[in-house]
Amino acid sequence: MEPLSSDARAILGLELPTDPRWVDLAALSLAEILTDHAWCEQKAAITCITILQRNSDRAAVVEALAPIVTEEWGHFRLVLAELKKRGLQLGRQRKDDYVNRLLTFAQKGGSHDDRFLDHLLMMALIEARSCERFKRLSEGLDDPQLRKFYRRFMESEAGHYALFIELAETHVPKEKVRERWGEWLAFEAALMKELPVRGDRIH
Numbered sequence: 001m002e003p004l005s006s007d008a009r010a011i012l013g014l015e016l017p018t019d020p021r022w023v024d025l026a027a028l029s030l031a032e033i034l035t036d037h038a039w040c041e042q043k044a045a046i047t048c049i050t051i052l053q054r055n056s057d058r059a060a061v062v063e064a065l066a067p068i069v070t071e072e073w074g075h076f077r078l079v080l081a082e083l084k085k086r087g088l089q090l091g092r093q094r095k096d097d098y099v100n101r102l103l104t105f106a107q108k109g110g111s112h113d114d115r116f117l118d119h120l121l122m123m124a125l126i127e128a129r130s131c132e133r134f135k136r137l138s139e140g141l142d143d144p145q146l147r148k149f150y151r152r153f154m155e156s157e158a159g160h161y162a163l164f165i166e167l168a169e170t171h172v173p174k175e176k177v178r179e180r181w182g183e184w185l186a187f188e189a190a191l192m193k194e195l196p197v198r199g200d201r202i203h
């Protein structure tokens, strides 16, 4: 995985760290966590396809996102394999309060470019928060194999976070990206404060 560029690193900064109780709750609900995680990966793949479809005239987007679709689908399959190993089934998709609430912040009107920017920044944010949560799991679970499992996801999602930011900066003036990113970070921090700490959800 490519290391984060200094630009991307400078603006990662989630404003509110995850409640330390979350990983202990997650450890008690591993089956739920794995199912929720699997669906998160599936949604990531679908969203990359959607962004690619809506921006097929932007070569950099097509080129960058086509392989990420494969990666996210590969992640989905890795989690499926982990579920199977544990005698668990995928189960039904859960209501995703975190993502649904983030969607309310994304611009519905405005120009195509504004919606494009918000789509990319929302994805960057979900990757950043996922990365943080996977880090917690990689450090806080007892099972050494699962710790390694989540370490790999953490690294991969950090790379995706950087890619979405860089993609935004390729098409939109950097100042505008930074300004809107700050707004997203503030919105997400307020949302995290409001959502209950649940051990059965990745977010």
Ligand SMILES: [Fe+2]
Pocket: 041, 044, 071, 072, 075, 156, 157
């Ligand atoms: Fe992923």
Ligand SMILES: [Fe+2]
Pocket: 044, 072, 127, 156, 157, 160
């Ligand atoms: Fe990702």
